[in-house]
Amino acid sequence: STAFTSLTFEDSPSSRREDTVTVADAWFGLVHRTTHPLHAAMAWFWHDHFAVSLRAVGAATPFARYLGLLHDQALGDFRRLIRDITTDAAMLLFLDGSASTAAAPNENYGRELLELYTVGVGAFDEGDVRAAAAALTGWVVRPRLDHRVQFVAGRHDPTPRLMLGRSVRDVDSVVDAAV
Numbered sequence: 001s002t003a004f005t006s007l008t009f010e011d012s013p014s015s016r017r018e019d020t021v022t023v024a025d026a027w028f029g030l031v032h033r034t035t036h037p038l039h040a041a042m043a044w045f046w047h048d049h050f051a052v053s054l055r056a057v058g059a060a061t062p063f064a065r066y067l068g069l070l071h072d073q074a075l076g077d078f079r080r081l082i083r084d085i086t087t088d089a090a091m092l093l094f095l096d097g098s099a100s101t102a103a104a105p106n107e108n109y110g111r112e113l114l115e116l117y118t119v120g121v122g123a124f125d126e127g128d129v130r131a132a133a134a135a136l137t138g139w140v141v142r143p144r145l146d147h148r149v150q151f152v153a154g155r156h157d158p159t160p161r162l163m164l165g166r167s168v169r170d171v172d173s174v175v176d177a178a179v
Contacts, residue, residue: 003030004068009060011147019060027067042074043067050085050117052094059093062147066090079179082117086171089141089149098141102157105133110174114164118178124164131161132178135168 003026009019034040047070054063066088073081085091091109092098100106110132114124138156142148160169166177 003027003071004064007060007064009064011059011061011143016060020054023054023060023064023067026064030071039071039074043071046070046074046081050091052090057090057093059143059147062089062093062141065147079175082113082179083171083175085117086113086136086175087139087149087151089147092139092141092149097136097139100133100137100139101155102134102137105130105137105157107133109133109136113174113178119164128163131163131168132174134159134161135163135170135174139171 031040095108096106110129134157160167163177168174
């Protein structure tokens, strides 16, 4: 979204307060000045559904991009939104996905994906969470490279596993199974 791509941040501890105000001003300004209230309402809805905290992310740049993603895809395809959120820098930082490796898969996002974002409580089991966690390994956020997301094959576990009765081994197969 233009409202967020034009923003620049220091992303340093000393600028955190100013960066937070800049992000909030852009977000609320976009919602307040819209001529498309349904679009703004859906962006706000997705922001609540995929609740990510700027404080937990720790940097304004990825958080602003996350808000831009929600705004840009507010009325779009849900599968694409889930796919993009899954590998979004803010989400990877918020739920510790950037530290998830083949040797130590982090289950936070897999659990949220199934429990809150897609199928709901009671529709999955712990094996599904573990399968999602393993399949989603290998994604990292590079703070020194403007918080860009990169897939690192050496950190990924490509072993096929069953999730919701379907074989998963990467981000696309996890999204296909969950959506």
